[in-house]
Amino acid sequence: MKSGLTISAVGHALFFAWGIISFSVTPLKTEPTESVPVDIISATDFSAMTAGMKTAPKSENQKPLVEKIAPKNEVKDPTPKVAEKKPEIDASAEAPPPPSIPEPKPKPKVAEAKPPEPKAEKLEKKPDPIAEAIKQEKPDDKPKPEKDEAAQKQAQEVPTPQKRPPRPEAKPEPKFDASKVAALLDKRAPQRQAATGDVLNNKPALGTATGTAAALSQSELDALRAQIQQCWNPPAGAADAKDLIVVVKLELNQDGTLTGQPSLANRSSHPFFQVAAESALRAIRRCQPYKLPIAKYETWRSIEVGFDPKELFRG
């Protein structure tokens, strides 16, 4: 027994000596992780976020990404200023008949005077169909030169048709157009909704894809509400009308017409709810197109409108 005990004790002593020597703690190596910068923004900041890209650099003055300049809605001013009308009348009086426009009573001076006097043109617009005719003419001018070029090319080709009869193959020959490279490289869906705005800006800034820098102001919302309320006949005689709030979700085209059917966004067990909802949907359909600022189309493309009978009677 003694020999066993000594062997055991010596063995343990050796084991612990080895342990003390070799039992070294190697600290775990942690790879330094790249920190992700996180900004904390308020809900207001988020809703006012510029439409942009998540990978784009953060710019100081963030402008919304605009791919297409929105067509300006001509504001029909119901109260034209009489004082400013005067010079406009003078201009029309002096006008000699232009030969280019096939109108019996053309006013070319008005058209010529347009660039220096945009205001006059605006004011004059309503009663005068000529300016519109000129306007219609103008976009037509653009394709014309292209047509001419095509005609010239055809003309050049005409003298030598017999020489090269199997020419139809030459048709699909791709012509390299340096100006279309950007369009060819654009991998985005062509059907996408182009971001519209006042000023072209193709430089994306940091933000969300659907961000909207410009939010509808309260007065514009009120204007929309007023437009709808004109057509709204709330169900009369409903008890507990305060619960009779109908929220309708509608999607609008750029011209203010409805894209699809407006849908109810809330439900209620109120017995008159169905009636009220029907009346609200009817009102929305009846009052289109809505007049809203086109520059903020992104904000009102899809919008929810609440119908509260209380508000109607509140005045």
Add this chain to the structure above:
Amino acid sequence: MNPADVAQSALPLTSSDLSLFGLFWQAHWIVKGVMLGLLVASVWVWAIVIDKFFLFTRSNRAMNRFEQAFWSGQSLEELYRSLSSKPTHSMAALFVAAMREWKRSFEGQSRSFAGLQMRIEKVMDVTIAREIERLERRLLVLATVGSAGPFIGLFGTVWGIMTSFQSIAASKNTSLAVVAPGIAEALFATAIGLVAAIPATIFYNKFVSDVNKQAQRLEGFADEFSAILSRQIDERAP
């Protein structure tokens, strides 16, 4: 509590020594006691294991040699004379005990054969029991350490974790750097417990089966020897 205070209070904990000796030295005294006890148990277990190992190999070899001599046709008287002074292994002790009883019955004046067979078997049974007891001695220690060692180590761990959590609560800082050393030191107790218990369990099982084997071998020899003696008794009986 400002960050500087936290850093200062965490400093002695985080800069702890994590060597084996350091782990032991920083422990609570109860954990230290548990560790020391387990260390002693481990030393004792290995001492028993080594001792038993030598004992069994030695006795196995001696039994083989004895059986060879016994069945070689050598005179049992001579064999008895050479072994009677110091029976070194259990089979020799069994043989000597039986022969002594045999000789006593014959050398006495009253040649009593009547109960001789029974007496020899009794003597041999007693001898087998005593030898097995000798082989089995201290094996219970192995069994105890094997079953209780992990629990004792766990007790040390639980105690260590308890105290380390108390100190965490006192320092009001829950970073892993504060928690880790205390837990590492507490787990060291379980590690020692397992180190002591695992060999104890393994060797306990092995030695128990060894003891059984040797006991069977002794029983077999006792039966054979008693058969031989019984034949002799019948031959010499008047």
